[in-house]
Amino acid sequence: MLLLTKPEEASMTEPVQLYGYRYSAYTRVARLALLSKGVTHHVQEVDPFGEASETYLTVHPFGRVPALSHGSFKIFETNAITRYVDRMFDGPSLQPHDAASVARMDQVIAVVDAYAYWPMVRQVASHSFFRPFFGDPSSSAEVETGLVASAKALSFLDGVAKEGFVLTGYDITLADCHVAPMIDYFVRAEEGAKALSALPNLQNWWDRVSALTIMHATDPFADVQAP
Ligand SMILES: N[C@@H](CCC(=O)N[C@@H](CS)C(=O)NCC(=O)O)C(=O)O
The missing domain is CATH 3.40.30.10 (Glutaredoxin)
Structure with a gap:
C-alpha cells in the first residue's frame, strides 16, 4: 500500500x-x-x-x-x-453557509472573471480613465466596445443585488471583494458611472460598498498625482 x-x-x-x-x-x-x-x-x-x-x-x-x-x-x-x-484565518466568514448563497457567490465571481473584467477594466476604465490619467494613448473605440460587452454582465449583477443572497453590501462575502475593485475602475470612467447609474440595485450596492473603510484603505489612486 x-x-x-x-x-x-x-x-x-x-x-x-x-x-x-x-x-x-x-x-x-x-x-x-x-x-x-x-x-x-x-x-x-x-x-x-x-x-x-x-x-x-x-x-x-x-x-x-x-x-x-x-x-x-x-x-x-x-x-x-x-x-x-x-x-x-479568524475573523468574519467571507463565505455564506447556505447552498443557494454560496452558489450565487461562486456564479458572480465566475461571471465577473469570464465576462466583466476585460470589458469593464481593460477596455472602458483603461481607455477612458487610466491611460488618459497617465498621458498614454487611448481609444474611444475600446471604450465603446467595452461598454457594449459589459452590459449583460452588469445587468446580471444588478439582478443579483436585487435578489439578496449576495451583493447586499451589508454582509461582505467574496462576491463583494471580487466585484468591488472592478466596479471601482469602471465608474472612474464617466461612461461607466453613467452605465452603473441606470442599474439601481447595483448602484445602491456600490454606494454602500464604496464607503467601506477597506475600500478606502486599498484605493489604488490614493495619493497618486497625474504625471
Ligand atoms: N486568473 C488570474 C488573473 C490575474 C490577472 O490577470 N492579473 C492581472 C492584473 S489585474 C495581471 O497580472 N495582468 C498581467 C498581464 O495581463 O500580463 C487570477 O485570478 O489571479
Missing part, C-alpha cells in the same frame, strides 16, 4: 506576504479579503506588465498578480487565495 504524507499547514501566526501590483484589480480583491479578515500582511510590489524576475516566476509561473505566501506555503490565482485566506 502506498502511504502518502500530507504536508504540514502553515500556522495562523506565520508571516503573510501578498505579491501584487498597486493598480491591479485582482490584487485588490485579495487585499480586500485579507483586510476583511484582519490579517496582518506585507505587500510586495510586482509589476506584472514588466518582465517577471526568475524569483517571482517560482512563486507565480505565469507571472501575473496576485500571489500569496504564508510561511512556506505559496498559492496563486485570486480565487484560491481568497478562499485560503477565509478558511485559514
Whole structure:
C-alpha cells in the first residue's frame, strides 16, 4: 500500500506576504479579503506588465498578480487565495453557509472573471480613465466596445443585488471583494458611472460598498498625482 504524507499547514501566526501590483484589480480583491479578515500582511510590489524576475516566476509561473505566501506555503490565482485566506484565518466568514448563497457567490465571481473584467477594466476604465490619467494613448473605440460587452454582465449583477443572497453590501462575502475593485475602475470612467447609474440595485450596492473603510484603505489612486 502506498502511504502518502500530507504536508504540514502553515500556522495562523506565520508571516503573510501578498505579491501584487498597486493598480491591479485582482490584487485588490485579495487585499480586500485579507483586510476583511484582519490579517496582518506585507505587500510586495510586482509589476506584472514588466518582465517577471526568475524569483517571482517560482512563486507565480505565469507571472501575473496576485500571489500569496504564508510561511512556506505559496498559492496563486485570486480565487484560491481568497478562499485560503477565509478558511485559514479568524475573523468574519467571507463565505455564506447556505447552498443557494454560496452558489450565487461562486456564479458572480465566475461571471465577473469570464465576462466583466476585460470589458469593464481593460477596455472602458483603461481607455477612458487610466491611460488618459497617465498621458498614454487611448481609444474611444475600446471604450465603446467595452461598454457594449459589459452590459449583460452588469445587468446580471444588478439582478443579483436585487435578489439578496449576495451583493447586499451589508454582509461582505467574496462576491463583494471580487466585484468591488472592478466596479471601482469602471465608474472612474464617466461612461461607466453613467452605465452603473441606470442599474439601481447595483448602484445602491456600490454606494454602500464604496464607503467601506477597506475600500478606502486599498484605493489604488490614493495619493497618486497625474504625471
Ligand atoms: N486568473 C488570474 C488573473 C490575474 C490577472 O490577470 N492579473 C492581472 C492584473 S489585474 C495581471 O497580472 N495582468 C498581467 C498581464 O495581463 O500580463 C487570477 O485570478 O489571479
